[in-house]
Amino acid sequence: MLTLKNLSKRFKSKEVLHSINLRLDTKVYGLLGANGAGKTTLMRCMAGLYEPQQGEILYNDEPLHKSKSFRQDLGYLPQAFGMFQELTLYEMMDYICSLKNIAKSKCAFEITQALTSVNLENKAGDRIKTLSGGMLRRAGIAQAILGGTKLILLDEPTAGLDPGERARFKNAVSELKKDRMILMSTHIVEDIDACCDSVIVIDSGNVLFYGSCEELRNIAIDKVYIVKSADSDSIDGDKFILKINELEGEIYHRVLARGKQDYQSEKPTLEDGYMCLVKGLA
Amino acid sequence: MRRLYLELKNQQFYYFVPPVVLFIVVPLAVLAAIKNGAGDNFPECAFIAQLFIPSFAAWWPLLTLKEYLNSPGRELLFVYKSGRDSLLLKMIFLWTLYLLHVLIVFIYFAYVFDYVWFLFIAITIQSMFMIALGYFLSLLFHNTFVPLIVNFSYTSIFVLVLLYSPLSIFQIGTSFNAGSLDKSTFVGVIALILFYGGYQLEKHLYKNSI
Numbered sequence: 389m390l391t392l393k394n395l396s397k398r399f400k401s402k403e404v405l406h407s408i409n410l411r412l413d414t415k416v417y418g419l420l421g422a423n424g425a426g427k428t429t430l431m432r433c434m435a436g437l438y439e440p441q442q443g444e445i446l447y448n449d450e451p452l453h454k455s456k457s458f459r460q461d462l463g464y465l466p467q468a469f470g471m472f473q474e475l476t477l478y479e480m481m482d483y484i485c486s487l488k489n490i491a492k493s494k495c496a497f498e499i500t501q502a503l504t505s506v507n508l509e510n511k512a513g514d515r516i517k518t519l520s521g522g523m524l525r526r527a528g529i530a531q532a533i534l535g536g537t538k539l540i541l542l543d544e545p546t547a548g549l550d551p552g553e554r555a556r557f558k559n560a561v562s563e564l565k566k567d568r569m570i571l572m573s574t575h576i577v578e579d580i581d582a583c584c585d586s587v588i589v590i591d592s593g594n595v596l597f598y599g600s601c602e603e604l605r606n607i608a609i610d611k612v613y614i615v616k617s618a619d620s621d622s623i624d625g626d627k628f629i630l631k632i633n634e635l636e637g638e639i640y641h642r643v644l645a646r647g648k649q650d651y652q653s654e655k656p657t658l659e660d661g662y663m664c665l666v667k668g669l670a
Numbered sequence: 671m672r673r674l675y676l677e678l679k680n681q682q683f684y685y686f687v688p689p690v691v692l693f694i695v696v697p698l699a700v701l702a703a704i705k706n707g708a709g710d711n712f713p714e715c716a717f718i719a720q721l722f723i724p725s726f727a728a729w730w731p732l733l734t735l736k737e738y739l740n741s742p743g744r745e746l747l748f749v750y751k752s753g754r755d756s757l758l759l760k761m762i763f764l765w766t767l768y769l770l771h772v773l774i775v776f777i778y779f780a781y782v783f784d785y786v787w788f789l790f791i792a793i794t795i796q797s798m799f800m801i802a803l804g805y806f807l808s809l810l811f812h813n814t815f816v817p818l819i820v821n822f823s824y825t826s827i828f829v830l831v832l833l834y835s836p837l838s839i840f841q842i843g844t845s846f847n848a849g850s851l852d853k854s855t856f857v858g859v860i861a862l863i864l865f866y867g868g869y870q871l872e873k874h875l876y877k878n879s880i
Contacts, residue, residue: 437745459750462750465746469742470743471741471747472737472741472743475676475679486672486676487755531746
C-alpha cells in the first residue's frame with residue numbers, strides 16, 4: 389500500500405532520515421523512537437508535506453504527487469491540532485470535509501459517523517476552544533477518518549493525555565483498524581503494545597527494527613534480570629538499568645544485560661525489547 | 671466558498687470591524703466634513719476614504735492567513751490543501767468581497783458628489799496593494815501581526831504626515847480624473863509584484879517551514 393524506497397531527508401547539512409526502506413499494508417503500525425529520532429519528519433514525508441532529497445514514497449505503486457487517490461485516502465493527525473478555535477466541532481469537521489473534497493450531500497452523514505466513532509457525537513455543537521485535550525485528540529482522529537480514509541497517520545496522538553483519555557483513544561483506534569493502514573508514532577511503548585500489530589523502531593533517522601510486537605519482545609529474551617541493587621554491579625558485560633523499584637524495603641533493579649548471567653532471567657516486555665535495541669544490547 | 675464562509679465565521683466579532691468602518695465610520699466622517707466645510711467637500715471626502723478604506727482592506731485576509739501561519743493546526747491544513755487551493759486565491763476572493771462592500775459606500779458617495787468613480791478605482795487599487803503587502807509580509811515573516819502593524823502605520827504616516835512623498839500610494843489633494851490614475855497604475859503593478867513574490871514564498875518556502 390505505502391512503500392518507502394531509499395528515503396532520505398536533510399535539513400540544511402543535517403540528515404534527519406537515512407535511506408529508509410519500508411512497506412506498509414493494512415495493519416496498525418507503531419512508530420517508536422526517542423525524541424528527535426526522526427519520527428515526525430518521517431510522518432511528514434509520508435503525508436506529502438516534506439519532499440525527500442533522495443528516494444521516493446509510493447502509494448499503491450504510484451509516487452505520492454502523481455497518485456490521485458492518495459489525498460482522498462489520507463487521514464492525518466499532527467502533533468499539534470486545534471485550529472479554528474471559534475468554530476464548533478461540527479463546523480471544523482465541515483471545513484475538513486471541504487478540504488478533502490467530500491461532496492456536500494455526504495458531509496452530514498460522514499461527520500456524524502466520524503464523531504460517533506470517537507464518542508464525540510454529543511459535542512458536535514461545542515466550540516473547539518471549549519474541548520479538553522483528550523476530546524481534541526479524539527476530534528483529531530475523527531477528522532482523520534472523514535471520508536472513509538484508508539491510510540491514517542497519527543503523530544504522537546496520546547501525548548499529554550490522562551490515563552482515562554488514553555484508554556478511550558486506544559479503544560477508538562482498535563475500532564477503526566479494520567481495512568485501514570494506521571501508523572501511530574509515539575515514544576510510549578505501552579500504547580504500541582495495546583494497539584499495534586507491528587512496530588517500527590527508529591533511532592537517529594535509521595530504522596533499527598521492523599517486525600511484530602512479539603519479535604521485538606523476543607529480542608530481550610535472556611537479557612532481563614531483576615536483581616537487588618547491591619548485586620547490580622555483579623552483572624557482567626554491557627548492561628542498562630531500566631527500572632529501580634522498592635519491594636518490602638529492598639531496592640531492586642530491572643537490568644538489561646547482553647550475556648547470560650548467574651541470575652534467573654525474566655519474561656521480557658515490549659519496553660525491554662525496545663531498550664535492548666536502542667542501547668545496543670540486542 | 672464554503673471554506674471562506676467558515677474562515678470568516680471563525681473571526682467572530684472581528685469580522686464586523688471592516689463593515690463598521692465602511693458603513694458607519696466613513697459615512698459619518700464624510701457627513702461631518704460636509705457639515706463643517708464650505709464649497710467643494712470632495713477633496714475631504716477623498717482624504718477620509720483613503721485614510722480608512724485601504725487600511726482595512728487587509729483585515730479579513732490577515733485574520734484568514736492567521737490560521738495558516740500561526741494556528742496549531744496549520745500543518746494539517748497544508749497536508750489536506752490541494753495544489754490548486756492557494757492562499758493567493760483566498761486573498762483575491764477577500765479583495766473582491768471587500769470591494770463589494772466599498773461599492774455600497776461609493777453608491778452613497780455618488781449621490782452626494784460628482785465624479786466619485788475615479789476615486790473608487792484608485793481606492794480599489796490601493797486596497798489591492800494593501801492586501802498584496804499583507805500577504806507578502808505574512809509569508810515572509812510567518813506572522814500576521816507584523817503586517818497588520820505595517821499596514822496601519824503605512825496608512826497613518828503617508829495619509830496624515832508624508833502626504834506628498836513619492837513612496838505614498840495615496841493621492842491626497844489631487845482632483846480625481848482619468849489622468850490621476852497614472853499613479854494607480856504604478857501602484858497596481860507593485861501590488862501584482864508583491865502578489866507574485868508572496869505566491870513564490872507560499873509555493874517554495876512556506877510548506878517546508880512547518
